[in-house]
Amino acid sequence: MLRIAVQSKGRLYEDTMQLLSEADIKVTASKRTLLVSAQNFPLEVLYLRDDDIPQSVATGVADIGVVGENEYQERGAEADIISRLGFSRCRLSLAIPKDIDYQGLEWFNGKTIATSYPVILNRFLDEHHIHADVHVITGSVEISPGIGLADAIFDIVSSGSTLVSNNLREVEVVMQSEALLIGHPDMSQEKRDILNQMLFRFEAVKQAEDKKYVRMNAPKAKLDEIINVLPGLKSPTIIPLADEEWCSVHTVLDQKRFWEIIGQLKDLGAQGILVTPIEKMIL
Template identity: 50%
Template sequence: METRLRIAVQKSGRLSEKSLKIIRDCGIKFGSDSRLLKEEADNFPIEFLYLRDDDIPRYVYDGVADIGIVGRNEFDEQDLPLEELKDLGFSKCRLSIAVPEGFPYHGLKSLEGLRIATSYPGILAKKLKEATVDARIYEISGSVEITPAIGVADAICDLVSTGATLASNGLREVEAIYYSTAIMIGHPGLSMEKRAILDRLMLRVDAVMRADDYKYIMFNLPKEHLDQAAAIIGGMKSPTVTPLLDESWCAVQSVVQESRFWDVLEQLKALGAQGILVTAIEKMAD
């Protein structure tokens, strides 16, 4: 029987969509029936388990799944001895303190002796301890935002992306205490066969993620400015240079980090670059 790496992914929601997208971008083919709880890929030795986000760390810890994609918040809250394989960078959110409108908040010390409702008591307790704040933590599994209105808590600590839900419940975000992204986690005791499959998967994930950080750029440039352009661009090793019919000009191809792109573009234009063409990169490996 073929050895397969078993990966746990959130069954539905934004984290699920982005998790499955990055796997598809790795060239791995599988179905898209949301009713399934388990399925195998068609062209790669991997099997999917579709679970609730907060169940994923425990399934990996128990060895039911070999790896999983989960929010860092769940990983840190459950604090299980698992490997963090990679920060995937998507599904960004923050864990924030929110208080009713009109509450005089002046830092975590303002919560001294108060009741705070949260679904993340472990993370909150750690932050309060660091700030030497003594408050009562009420663990709530859902609908944390309503607790101040019904008299259960004086403040809340909850995940925030836009803050719209807080506002609709008469709350305002006053301090972010923790930031989360999606991460890939793994069981530390994988067999050699499964570790080999994981290495193959990570090679693909790295190539997909690396491509997202770069743009492929092509342009024509007067040869006299080639050294200056090369210094501006940087690139994997050095730009690719092709002679043009006009011997005083050349065509240049290179890779530029997304974060530097506009600065690089302005500097190249100042050197006389023309016909600048920029394209996305689908995959990129060292």
């Protein structure tokens, strides 16, 4: 049985549970139960505070864990990064009152900065030879300048709306963060085998992100031109139709260029274009 530590609530919890669900690993969430076994996979989920996850994995309380890169870097726990999961993206930034004329990092010399991430902040300040007073605070860091507790803050930023509502503006991005899958360095081979099965499922889900399966009827006279505009995985599937002058073309398109390519296909005479979302893709 493999044990994974997951944040007990919040955005990272929701994104992690969605990934497990998409990988067909069925876990019944319960706010009152800290340890829950999956119904159809040798996995048990341990619900923890996000800042406790790196240490729980490093000490072997959990075999693996999903944690924000910000917490992983801040805690400095001896756990291996297994995979970058690509969700729960945010950044750690310095922010100051919006009416201040900011000219550069030198502004922070002699200032007080409130943060929940003193390790990352002090490392950044040392690298840039900035001498500031770091005030460690938990909870609502963003209110610190407004109540006179600090001159600036260093905190997580996603949309930036929280900064705006507290009359702050982001002036320096210190690091980008996303969800990481981390692991205990000394897992048994049995547990690594289970982990590899899970990673295989995760990769199939990830490969299908923003992909569409497209089927269309195409005139054979334009087939070479149609194939040239299709960025398929290898080459499109071509199926003959009853009408010898037409064929059916099947391919996979990325969402980013979807409408651009669909427009080109229509201009080349493609008809009856059917678009289907892809749930999983195994390469």
